[in-house]
Amino acid sequence: MRHRVTRLDELESLVRLSDSERAGVVGRSPQFSFAATPYYVSLFGGPACPVRRQAIPVRDELVQLHTDLRDPLAEEEHSPVEILSHRYPDRALLYVTHNCPVYCRHCTRQRKVGDAASAPGSSELAAAIDYLHRTPSIRDVLISGGDPLSLSDSRLAAICRQLRAVPSVEILRLCTRNPVTLPQRITSQLVDALRIYHPIYVNTHFNHPRECTPEAALALDRLADAGFAVGNQMVLLRGINDDAATVIELNRWLLRHRCRPYYMFQCDPVGGTAHLRTSIARGLEILDRLRGTFSGLGIPAFAVDLPGGGGKVTLTPDRLVSEHEGRYVFRDHRGREFTYHEPPEVVQAEKFASHDDPR
Ligand code: SF4
Incomplete structure (x- = not known):
């Protein structure tokens, strides 16, 4: 994390930028930082590379549509206390950090991530834990952010311990892109520090086979060996992964490493992502191809998270x-x-x- 590339001159010393990328890095919204780990940068190919396009802002990111939303899932409207969002009766989302190894250009929470000053402290966490004690309908807590694995092992373990002390909380879910963007973070020490709080489900976010490296495989294998149930939530991105062959190749690799393809999301209508979004019809077409040609184990649910806070709807081709x-x-x-x-x-x-x- 300390070695992340965050400045234009650092990036230019490693990558020959296109004019569009330079304009994107310079002109991007100050609220949405640019950062990438040296590992993730090492996966970059040319400007059309599906990994590079997820990490380096381009000129198109400066375009805002009138239909774009700052908080597309209305998470803030559903926040009874500062760092917790409670929309469904039995689930809650806890934001434990706003830091990430890589700031993905399609991020739904770009309004928050990267703003180190807004990082939650102990009093916010205490208020969230108190809310969980007072709300026994919540059985499932998603530990999210930002990327929770940006915190130290001991801090994460302390959060899990406090959550486990809430009698009604049955399931913890750790939402992290570290297996993709900083797989070296999945150490034996980390899994040993957290496995005592099982059942913990890990939701990760691979988007393209180019992210499927030996380092990433080791991270997934280590999580599965330690008893974490690992699932993948990909986001459909135009020109990056919006074709059935790419999705099948990715999902085959994930299954080999005991990571179940869980959701294929339509990209949320957050500002500056219009150039990355694909049509819903395209998502259905991909799902239709998958249904006939690929094992059901590797077929994710295709979901649209309804703008304005309506929750997820899953779509299937009409058969x-x-x-x-x-x-x-x-x-x-x-x-x-x-x-x-x-x-x-x-x-x-x-x-x-x-x-x-x-x-
Ligand atoms: S890791 Fe997750 S929270 Fe962080 S920038 Fe990427 S999508 Fe957003």
Whole structure:
């Protein structure tokens, strides 16, 4: 983390920047820093490289659409205390740091990340823990940020210990991009310090096969060996990973390293990301290809997190062609039609149920 590249002159000593990248680094919003670990920079190819495009701002990042939002998921409206967001009855999101090894240009929380001055302190954490004690409906806490692994092992362990002391909290989820951006952070000491607080699920965020290095593989293997359940949440990004072959290659590698592809997200409408966003139709097309050609184990849910705080909706390609009297006609991934017949007694029971329905 101390060796992160954060200044234009440092970056230019390592990478030959395009005019667009130079304009992006210089002109980017002061609230959204630029930073990348030397490891992540070592994966960069030319300006079109899918890793480089996630990390280096370009001129297009300066474009703001009138439909862009500062806080697309309305997380701040759902914050009963400063560092906790509570939108669903059984889950809460805890922001423990605003630092990250790499500031991903598509980040939904770009309003917060990189602002070291806004880093939560002990009193904010105490208020959040107190809220969890007072709200027993919350069973699942997502430890997020920023990237929580930017904190020291002892600080993270202390947070997990305080969360585990809340009787109603059953599951901890650690949301981190460190396996991708700084895989050396996943040390034996780290996993030993945290495994005593299991069950801990780790949500990570690989977006492209070029991020699938031996170092990243070691990080995932180490987490899985220590009993963490690891899942991947990719974000669909235009020209970076918005094609089925790339998604399949990525997900195959993830499965080999015991990381389950969990979500494929539509990129949130946050300012400066229009050039990275792809169409929802494209996401459905990719999912359709995956459904026919790839094991179900490697097929993520395709989700749109509704702007304004409506929560996630998952989308699936429409495979139902028609339905009449228990006769369902479906289309497979090649466009062929197949019929499923319900037993007559099920059809009759459904009819009676709908007649009895007072609505
Ligand atoms: S690691 Fe996560 S929180 Fe940090 S910049 Fe990337 S997407 Fe945002």
